[in-house]
Amino acid sequence: MPDLRVRELSVEYGSGGEVIRPLDGFEMSAPPGSLVLLLGPSGSGKTTLLSCLAAIQSPSAGTIDFGDIAVSTLAGKERTAFRRHTVGIVFQAFNLVPSLTAAENVMAPLLAAGVGWAGASARAASLLERVSLGHRATHRPGELSGGQQQRVAIARALVHDPPLILADEPTAHLDHTQVEGxxxxxxxxxxxxxxxxxxxxxxxxLALGGQRVDLGRRTAR
Amino acid sequence: MIAVAAITLVLALTLLLSGFRDGIDVETARTVRALGGDSFVVREGVSGPFTTVSQLAEDVTEVVLSLPGVERADPIVSIRHAIESSPVTDVYLVGARPNGLGMPAVSAGRQPRARGEAVLDARAGRKVGDRVALGGRTFDVVGLVRGVTVWAGVPAMFVTLADAQDLVFAGARSATAIVVSGTPQARRVGLSIVDADRARADLKRPLANAITTIDLLRFFLWIVAAAIVGSVLYVSALERSREFAVFKAFGTDSWDLVGTLVVEAFVLSALSAAAAVALSRVLAALFPAVISFPARTMVLLPLVALTVGLVGSLAGARRAIVVDPATAFGGP
Incomplete structure (x- = not known):
């Protein structure tokens, strides 16, 4: 099964005449079935790393491998296919499409991947049940609480059963009770x-356990 | 929804202006046809039967009748005039023989048979039984016609030839034109034959400047409509930049997003065009002038709207292509 390996990863870009380097020689590895918590203050490179892991952003140097896929060398349609089949993303701001129902939001990645409506609908219904929102399938995001929206977003990230899940600050906009759920x-x-x-x-x-990587200090524990 | 409403309104206004422009042609053709002839005979050198008050002796009609190809001929006297009794109403006065060429079929009442009787187009706002004053005389309205107007809604008024001769030629037995059924196959010195096409052009000529202005306005309004449709679609695409980024982050191909936008633009334009057709027909009833929606316009509008919508969606499509999926990360 695929493991995640990051070697000598650097990302740099210019801003206002200065070179910004949010990631500089970063290293990390995660075996199959593992959880990695990226910690660190804002600006420490957490989101940049997630972008690189999702093949959205290209690193300036270094390599990312997921199983036998050399993620950092993917280009064009390979990157799109990697995201479509291998990665599920949970965003900080939920990023649900307001005009679509909860079920349609969950179905969207499958439909974009060419799965038929009936198959996508059945899969979405199953996942919404799994996140305890089967009864809200026809509600639009504006009719759902923040916690419910994030659960729909998690269902959407899982809809194509990806082996790699990336979550960016999944509790940032939730209150105490929503966070627990x-x-x-x-x-x-x-x-x-x-x-x-x-x-x-x-x-x-942190209560989830797993491997902690403090990007503020660039150490893995 | 707001986008559909905005595009509907601008398309409806564009359609109304086009309808007003086409209405001038329809009105002119309808009025010339209402006079019942195939051609007109006027004095040589005169531009046409409607815009110049040139005097022909009434008995020239017999000369015209003797020409080969002429089946029937009747004299008319026509001139722009005004009903003086309140409300003052501009009219296009036509004097013709009862049941002769130049006297249209009425939609209510009957044709004038005696002096002091008149038939008015319904747009004059009078009804059968009303009495109107014109040129110092009074006329009883004995009948009404519909759709016989000139110059964007000026109603026609029909009286007996004798009354018109009194008003225009101080009682002289003269005419301004001879309406002819059939096509004269010979000419007579001092007379010109004006076919229906030239007669329509003559009747429409006083509006030439207005028509040019309307054509220009119509052209620019179509451009404005295109700009508005394009802007609405572009702003819609801008608002959905994050949505595009999310879909791209999930692995949706940029061209699939472009395809979605094009389909949306297509649906939006088609819905707006359909609503604009309905709205323009409702609004047309508020206009005093003839507003005509020929089949050509009805086919053209959806095609133009769809073309404009598709072109407008290109700006949004460009946005969908260039948006960075990384922008899906971060806070709201």
């Missing part, structure tokens, strides 16, 4: 061989 859901995802990487500076997420 979402953490319980994330804990339930750590089964099988899936690798999950969560970027957070919320100490409550």
């Amino acid at each position: 979402v953490l319980g859901l994330l804990a339930g995802l750590m089964d099988g061989e899936r690798v999950m990487v969560i970027a957070t500076h919320d100490d409550r997420v």
